[in-house]
Amino acid sequence: MKNHRIEIAPATARERAWAANLLARSEPWTTLGVTLRQCRRNCHDPEYRLYVARVSDRPRGVLILDPRGVAGSPYVKSIAVDPASRGHGIGATLMAFAERLSAARARHMFLCVSSFNTRARTFYRRLGYRQVGRFKDYLLTGADELLMHKRLG
Numbered sequence: 700m701k702n703h704r705i706e707i708a709p710a711t712a713r714e715r716a717w718a719a720n721l722l723a724r725s726e727p728w729t730t731l732g733v734t735l736r737q738c739r740r741n742c743h744d745p746e747y748r749l750y751v752a753r754v755s756d757r758p759r760g761v762l763i764l765d766p767r768g769v770a771g772s773p774y775v776k777s778i779a780v781d782p783a784s785r786g787h788g789i790g791a792t793l794m795a796f797a798e799r800l801s802a803a804r805a806r807h808m809f810l811c812v813s814s815f816n817t818r819a820r821t822f823y824r825r826l827g828y829r830q831v832g833r834f835k836d837y838l839l840t841g842a843d844e845l846l847m848h849k850r851l852g
Contacts, residue, residue, distance in 0.1 A: 775810035
């Protein structure tokens, strides 16, 4: 898959359903108890921008971006990659896309990551995100949500 081109575009109606299913069966949403219904609601919320990463015209990853999420700065609400496609640069490509898209109008990008999601925390740190806040027991007792930030440009 590394030799295949990753293309990112706004999600089609069919891809929104695919994205909701992917999110509902991925971490951290499974541990947090986020339902398929909630994922569908997020994937159809007009406040958010939903993008799909495609490889060979097949959806492989999803990004939900809130363009005015934290104090008017963009916020990555959700990102997920199909389990069979992980480790091939799709997540990093989605994040780079979000940063390029947002850099034209914003100087900062934010996201939250669950304290128990060590793989995602490592991924975001590798991309240059740094923890700037902690919400103790925010969504799940015994787990914190970590607010991360990256300066764009």
